[in-house]
Amino acid sequence: MASRRTRRKSGALAKAERRQQILTAARDVFAKRGYHQATIDDIVAAAGVARGTFYLYFEDKRAVFEDLIDRFSAQLTVAISRIVIDDPSRAVADQARDNIHAIIRVCLAERTMTKMLFTDAAGVDPGFDRKLATFYDGVVQLLTESLRDGQTLGIVADGEPRVLAYLTVGALKELLFQVVTLGLAEESAEVLTQQLFRFLSEGYLRVGANEMGKRGAARRAKRAPAGGSR
Amino acid sequence: MASRRTRRKSGALAKAERRQQILTAARDVFAKRGYHQATIDDIVAAAGVARGTFYLYFEDKRAVFEDLIDRFSAQLTVAISRIVIDDPSRAVADQARDNIHAIIRVCLAERTMTKMLFTDAAGVDPGFDRKLATFYDGVVQLLTESLRDGQTLGIVADGEPRVLAYLTVGALKELLFQVVTLGLAEESAEVLTQQLFRFLSEGYLRVGANEMGKRGAARRAKRAPAGGSR
Amino acid sequence: MASRRTRRKSGALAKAERRQQILTAARDVFAKRGYHQATIDDIVAAAGVARGTFYLYFEDKRAVFEDLIDRFSAQLTVAISRIVIDDPSRAVADQARDNIHAIIRVCLAERTMTKMLFTDAAGVDPGFDRKLATFYDGVVQLLTESLRDGQTLGIVADGEPRVLAYLTVGALKELLFQVVTLGLAEESAEVLTQQLFRFLSEGYLRVGANEMGKRGAARRAKRAPAGGSR
Amino acid sequence: MASRRTRRKSGALAKAERRQQILTAARDVFAKRGYHQATIDDIVAAAGVARGTFYLYFEDKRAVFEDLIDRFSAQLTVAISRIVIDDPSRAVADQARDNIHAIIRVCLAERTMTKMLFTDAAGVDPGFDRKLATFYDGVVQLLTESLRDGQTLGIVADGEPRVLAYLTVGALKELLFQVVTLGLAEESAEVLTQQLFRFLSEGYLRVGANEMGKRGAARRAKRAPAGGSR
DNA sequence: AATGAATGAGTCTTCATTCAT
């Protein structure tokens, strides 16, 4: 006979497994119908458990969603390493690139969660919104500090670092969202990283001094002093 | 005595005014509570009209929301001019900058709507999501074509134009969202335009050949040809 | 200039005409959608008047309906003459037949009202139901008394006169309802009268003594005096 | 301990029982207030269950009503046997009488449903009206065919059989309705059957040739040639 | 631990009726 700890009704799973089963079902339902359209009924039907069982493992609908988002944001958090500016073994640029790469890899590995994070996470309820904002702020804060460090080192251009952080995060979010939502799906993490990195490094506009008008001429001139635009 | 056209019950407004009154109230309620938390009761209370009056002007909650978003997206659409590549009087770069500037101006003028567009519009219901996606796709498509034109002209760097469009739109969206949500509010449209434009023009990473490691070295060399080999 | 009494806004009708206009519209709406499905909006739209105007002429929805039914039941009441048993100039049978004929004529002339009376009048509300029952009871009562008189005269068979009245009224109602609802419509009042009258006179079952089995044999025998006197 | 199948929460009933409980409550409420006056609240209050419970078992108010009517009309349908004209063991007349008797018995056993069928079933909504008409048509059709057979056999008088069917059904309906509604309640199914049967067999008007006037004289004469007016 | 019937608060929506112009 099985030990007391592991003995269980046929069909019953260990607590953790059952929880995971519901979590996975919930993720799929949320992805398919959206958080607000999804009902507890949809979730338990997908998980193949009774309605009451759901409440044995989660406080309420929000709690499952929160759990999913928490796990995913934890994965993202883990993927990001704080940039060390004086590590002789790893150039700052490589660290930055690795961070971007890691984030993209996580998102491509969890396409469903990525989509949910971007489409459903906002507007769940005031409390959750605050929590989500905190997470975003953390990411932005980290990036802002790194950018400030980078400016000290002279490897990040002048400009309000927080604004640069928003631009960066925004570009990355939209890229990931589209890749994950549409069929841009084939893109590898490497290619996407390369595209974003290049974008952050040099932008894409190549408007010469004469074309830019007075507003942009001065700046451009500094970078290409050899007389020619481009 | 008022003319026949304008004579009306005290407290009664012309149809268009009453509609606008409800629309404004709804906008504020949505902004404050979020689309899903908002109830018809909240809206009519804010508008100071009876429940039934709401249904005289709108089909349901979704319809008011849709109207608001439609108006706002129409404003944005109007603000954007298709870029003409061979207009001798207006440089392409200026046209691009003007577009960015116009979008930012509209969003700063309608902070509430901007926030709603970014936080509440997704996940309302499948039909609305589709509609919204269509709008975004239109914007992205326009930008993509402009970028492709720019590549032909040699004023936009190589790269998948659609990806560049996503990066641009993402950066802009996030910037606007944060400006509108947080107190970054003081920023003028001009300053924001300048920051985004500069970002699109040159990025911000300035990692030299030696620092970039093998992965990035070759590319960087292209931009500093003064004596450097590729 | 028209006198004060008759002067009226262009398009305005005399009170009675306007009332009739609404009444007719209401009748058609009730006939088409049924009392409960019909809304005041339907009625005013059909009448081509404003919503408020309706309430200038009728207390509420029930009141128009009641008015319609009242007028119709009055027509029916008028059509029925109390049978006089000792009128030398008109045989009782002729009087009965004339009554039937008159009722059928009224119903055929007002098919819409006839249908409404049978399908919508019951279940409007408790008060109206009572009123309707009173009308029916009046008709049944009159008929019952006539039948009782007839029994005294020997021209109506034995049997509980009230039951005979119900049977008669039921047969007539169903006949009229079907004629009016379906396309049995071509039937003339004369033919229908004839059919009902014959039914009341001799029924239609012609089961002989031997076929009727023991239960019916005795009774049948009475009518086929071949051997038995009454 | 109860078996797995029957074990249930205290107060909870087996699904079928709970459904029946609501059905019964609904029947009583409909009978008392009428279909249109009845609210879901009335029904759940009568059933002693929560609002939501109602919706666990029925789609909406119409659905309960439909179920009730369906069950009752099924009872009636079952009660009626198609008449077989060449069964040597059962005379046609007996079969007819048995059908009438069976219908009356069912209606007397379910007085509430009988009343509802006649007062509330019409005018519920267009779809239901159609369904009800179909049921009535089925009954009338069956009867019509039987009458046609009877005419072939010579045991049903001449005349449009469909009209005779309407007359019969109408008479029966009204009789049942009054018996069930008023206190005519004591009547036994046997007596009522007998009354209706006699009515169908010989009518009740006994107007002699001389009294009937020219219109009816000829016909009457054929049936009672032995000089008697009755 | 699992079940699923039962619950009822929370919303939406309709529509008869009012009333200032």
Place this chain on the structure above:
DNA sequence: AATGAATGAAGACTCATTCAT
């Protein structure tokens, strides 16, 4: 007298959550 915008009471319905077994 006529209008029609406004009203809000009345009811329907959903669905997250509970709880006895």
